[in-house]
Amino acid sequence: MKIICNGQEREVAPATTITGLIRELGLNPETVVAEHNGRVLAREEHEFILLDEGAVLELIRFVGGG
Amino acid sequence: MLTIAGKTFRSRLFGGTGKFSSPQVMKAALLASGAEMVTVALRRVDLDDPGDDIMRVLDRERFFFLPNTAGARDAGEAVRLARLARASGGGNWVKLEVTPDPRTLLPDPVGTLKATGELVKEGFVVLPYINADPILALRLQEAGAAAVMPLGAPIGTNKGLVTAFQLGIIISQAQVPVVVDAGIGAPSHAARAMEMGADAVLVNTAIAVAGDPVRMAAAFAKAVQAGREAFEAGLGAEREEAEASSPVGGLDFLR
Numbered sequence: 001m002k003i004i005c006n007g008q009e010r011e012v013a014p015a016t017t018i019t020g021l022i023r024e025l026g027l028n029p030e031t032v033v034a035e036h037n038g039r040v041l042a043r044e045e046h047e048f049i050l051l052d053e054g055a056v057l058e059l060i061r062f063v064g065g066g
Numbered sequence: 067m068l069t070i071a072g073k074t075f076r077s078r079l080f081g082g083t084g085k086f087s088s089p090q091v092m093k094a095a096l097l098a099s100g101a102e103m104v105t106v107a108l109r110r111v112d113l114d115d116p117g118d119d120i121m122r123v124l125d126r127e128r129f130f131f132l133p134n135t136a137g138a139r140d141a142g143e144a145v146r147l148a149r150l151a152r153a154s155g156g157g158n159w160v161k162l163e164v165t166p167d168p169r170t171l172l173p174d175p176v177g178t179l180k181a182t183g184e185l186v187k188e189g190f191v192v193l194p195y196i197n198a199d200p201i202l203a204l205r206l207q208e209a210g211a212a213a214v215m216p217l218g219a220p221i222g223t224n225k226g227l228v229t230a231f232q233l234g235i236i237i238s239q240a241q242v243p244v245v246v247d248a249g250i251g252a253p254s255h256a257a258r259a260m261e262m263g264a265d266a267v268l269v270n271t272a273i274a275v276a277g278d279p280v281r282m283a284a285a286f287a288k289a290v291q292a293g294r295e296a297f298e299a300g301l302g303a304e305r306e307e308a309e310a311s312s313p314v315g316g317l318d319f320l321r
Contacts, residue, residue: 006110026116033154040149049190058110060101062121062151064092065107066082066248066270 001053012051019047022059032061068265070243071159071191071212073130077102078260079290080132082244082270086279089123095273096129099283105132105161105268108150132193134161140174141181148185160185161215162194171221175202181208186210195247198229203244214240215268217248218259222271224251227258239265240318253282253289260293261301 003010005021012021018036022029034041035058036049051057068075081101086092096104106121106238124297133151148160155231162185163234164177165186176196185192191212198216219225226249227233241301243265249285250256252305256267276282284319 006113008113009118025111025113027111028119028122031119031121031154032111033150035150040146040153040176042153043155059113060108060154061111061119062131062133062154063109064086064121064206065134066084066105066268 001051001064003051003053003055003057004011005057006059016051016053017047018045018049018057020048021051027059027061028045031060068243069191074205075102075130075266076100077290078266078294079256080105080247080266080268081283082268082274083107083124084120084270085274086272091279092274093123095279095283096124098280098287099269099273100287102128102130103132104129105134105270106156107134107136108147108154109137112114130159131156132159132161134195135163135181138163138164140164141177141184144177144181145184145188148181148190149188152190158189158214159191160193162192173217174198175199178202179205182206182209182211193245198232198236200232200235200239203240207240207242211242213243213245213265215245215247217247218255219249219251221248223249224272225249226251226255230262233259233264234262247285253285256286257289257293257296260290261296263297266290269306 006027016036017033022032068078077100079101081099081104083106116280133156135144135147140149144164164174165171166174173195182192182194193213194211195215199210203214219228223257245266246259246264248266248271257290259267273279311320
């Protein structure tokens with residue numbers, strides 16, 4: 001099924017959790033935060049949310065800034 | 067000691083983490099600066115270069131992260147970034163930036179006041195970045211801001227305390243800490259802000275783009291400390307006419 005992750009269309013397996021996708025992308029789940037269909041998630045929620053067809057996901061993290 | 071929202075800081079120099087040539091240089095410079103509070107930004111992960119997690123080099127026990135809302139063009143975007151920062155485990159502190167004009171990066175006073183009210187209601191500790199506007203500083207204080215962060219000059223310009231006169235009024239009126247942010251380009255600028263009674267200064271660009279960022283960070287640390295000590299010691303008043311430092315009398319033998 002297809003989702004939109006950080007503005008790009010992406011194919012993910014059914015029953016993929018947000019934590020699962022973060023790991024699949026080679027990212028550290030401890031440092032990434034997700035906005036799922038416009039709602040900011042607490043990090044603890046990532047492993048309990050299954051991605052649906054057409055889900056819009058933003059994966060964000062801290063970068064250098066002043 | 068500086069206290070903001072009940073948290074104390076030994077260092078009155080806040081660091082930024084942007085524009086460094088490498089994560090290693092950033093870490094060495096921040097350690098040399100003695101800063102405890104460092105600002106960070108939030109951005110979409112670059113899925114084409116996901117290994118680029120530069121914040122991993124900073125020990126979160128050593129450095130207190132102050133997430134900013136840099137890049138937000140209105141109050142709504144800033145609130146959204148602040149919520150993401152809190153969800154990232156960045157705590158509930160936020161350096162609020164609302165900058166509609168990418169050319170000047172000057173902060174929008176109306177949007178900043180609006181977002182401060184919303185974020186305070188949501189339980190955030192809000193440190194708004196503002197133009198050096200004394201009345202706005204008071205309004206933000208009333209709205210629950212934990213500190214105010216007036217600019218010396220626009221972000222990244224290194225022009226120093228262009229707003230010195232207004233900064234003086236803000237400092238004399240504020241009941242919350244005043245952190246001079248943006249435009250500080252040299253240790254002398256930082257020392258002057260501290261001599262004027264600013265509670266702290268935030269320096270990013272001037273350290274990050276210096277020829278030797280680690281030595282420049284150490285120079286800023288000394289300047290901030292010197293300026294603070296001078297403020298606490300009490301500067302002598304300026305005068306319009308000369309006043310001899312040596313005794314006026316005792317020269318009869320010359321005449």
